[in-house]
Amino acid sequence: MATTTDDSTDTATATATVVGASGFAGGELLRLLAGHPEFEVTQATSREYANKTVGSVHPNLRGLDLRFTQPTDLDSVDVLFAAAPHGIAMAHVDAWQDAADNVVDLSADFRLETEAQYDEWYDGHSAPEHLDDSVYALPEISREELPGADLIAGGGCNATATILGLLPLHEAGILEDAHVVVDVKVGSSEGGAGGGAASSHAERSGVVRPYAPTGHRHEAEIEQELGLSVSFTAHAVDMVRGAAATCHVFPEDVPSKGDLWGAYRETYDDEPFVRTVAGGSGVYRYPEPKVVAGTNDAEVGFELDADNGRIVAFSAIDNVVKGSAGQAVHAANLALGFEETAGLNQLGMHPVGSP
Numbered sequence: 156m157a158t159t160t161d162d163s164t165d166t167a168t169a170t171a172t173v174v175g176a177s178g179f180a181g182g183e184l185l186r187l188l189a190g191h192p193e194f195e196v197t198q199a200t201s202r203e204y205a206n207k208t209v210g211s212v213h214p215n216l217r218g219l220d221l222r223f224t225q226p227t228d229l230d231s232v233d234v235l236f237a238a239a240p241h242g243i244a245m246a247h248v249d250a251w252q253d254a255a256d257n258v259v260d261l262s263a264d265f266r267l268e269t270e271a272q273y274d275e276w277y278d279g280h281s282a283p284e285h286l287d288d289s290v291y292a293l294p295e296i297s298r299e300e301l302p303g304a305d306l307i308a309g310g311g312c313n314a315t316a317t318i319l320g321l322l323p324l325h326e327a328g329i330l331e332d333a334h335v336v337v338d339v340k341v342g343s344s345e346g347g348a349g350g351g352a353a354s355s356h357a358e359r360s361g362v363v364r365p366y367a368p369t370g371h372r373h374e375a376e377i378e379q380e381l382g383l384s385v386s387f388t389a390h391a392v393d394m395v396r397g398a399a400a401t402c403h404v405f406p407e408d409v410p411s412k413g414d415l416w417g418a419y420r421e422t423y424d425d426e427p428f429v430r431t432v433a434g435g436s437g438v439y440r441y442p443e444p445k446v447v448a449g450t451n452d453a454e455v456g457f458e459l460d461a462d463n464g465r466i467v468a469f470s471a472i473d474n475v476v477k478g479s480a481g482q483a484v485h486a487a488n489l490a491l492g493f494e495e496t497a498g499l500n501q502l503g504m505h506p507v508g509s510p
């Protein structure tokens with residue numbers, strides 16, 4: 156049983172397992188769920204660190220009284236959150252569904268709708284019979300489908316940043332027949348705790364390195380969820396957390412700035428975790444990952460380049476919160492009928508160094 160710094164375990168109504176809890180996204184799930192009024196994490200798995208305390212891997216979680224267990228020895232719980240590498244969820248989904256009423260998977264295994272998409276973008280799929288049942292987690296586009304969902308697929312972090320940046324333009328019809336070019340800059344935690352040479356300090360320090368100029372797998376999710384074609388490039392940059400999307404949109408009919416404000420207000424005024432930051436005064440006049448680090452917030456914004464017939468749409472998230480663990484908890488709240496924002500009301504920090 157996890158001991159938390161508040162009294163959430165006294166009031167918890169749902170039990171949870173976190174598979175892949177020693178990783179970066181798994182650690183964020185443990186952190187967020189420890190402060191969640193409805194969840195009690197009863198099991199956290201890691202093959203490498205089985206029997207060790209979660210604090211031995213995640214020093215920020217030393218206050219939790221919880222040890223890793225093997226993923227082969229699952230308890231019966233209400234929700235199983237999975238944060239394992241691509242390919243694991245599709246291999247274990249049946250066992251996970253036997254152990255839990257709801258499965259929330261953070262990997263790419265259930266994000267796409269068809270086996271043909273997995274053949275095209277990944278290395279196929281070994282459990283395609285589940286693809287029809289899964290719901291894409293991002294509540295800003297799937298809120299209506301989440302209540303009662305028992306298989307939820309967390310969105311990719313770059314896809315999440317891009318979709319949130321473009322969504323107001325999509326809903327206002329501005330993307331119809333538009334040419335869209337997206338450039339996302341991402342921090343090293345996107346590569347996970349075992350990120351390899353490309354994410355080591357020596358190699359990452361100071362870089363703005365294109366790592367997927369074309370053909371990034373998240374392009375498939377963006378195109379699926381927004382129903383349009385995008386030209387997508389990703390850069391690895393020298394930050395730990397964060398994904399910042401810059402979307403260059405060349406529409407058929409260029410809207411006015413007032414139209415753009417109207418579109419952003421219409422889409423996001425009632426969203427609890429998205430705020431529009433577009434111009435104004437001060438240093439942070441457009442979305443900035445540093446400002447949302449550690450939070451489930453997304454910042455979106457835009458600027459109009461009327462002379463060139465271009466809209467520049469921006470979006471910034473923390474990849475391991477809004478881009479994965481926070482999005483998963485948000486979706487689970489909706490699936491289980493909890494308060495939508497439960498456990499996710501952390502504000503960001505300022506000033507802060509590179510997050």
Ligand SMILES: NC(=O)c1ccc[n+]([C@@H]2O[C@H](COP(=O)([O-])OP(=O)(O)OC[C@H]3O[C@@H](n4cnc5c(N)ncnc54)[C@H](OP(=O)(O)O)[C@@H]3O)[C@@H](O)[C@H]2O)c1
Nearest residue numbers: 175177178179180201202203238239262345347348474479
């Ligand atoms: N990092 C991000 O920004 C981000 C954003 C969105 C989505 N995601 C997705 O979230 C998932 C986890 O990413 P991450 O960055 O947290 O990776 P990570 O830091 O490498 O963690 C992976 C975790 O999975 C566990 N694991 C590996 N193989 C396993 C297996 N066969 N069975 C059960 N557990 C296994 C590992 O622990 P043991 O090997 O000790 O069991 C570890 O706890 C990935 O699918 C990733 O695509 C990540």
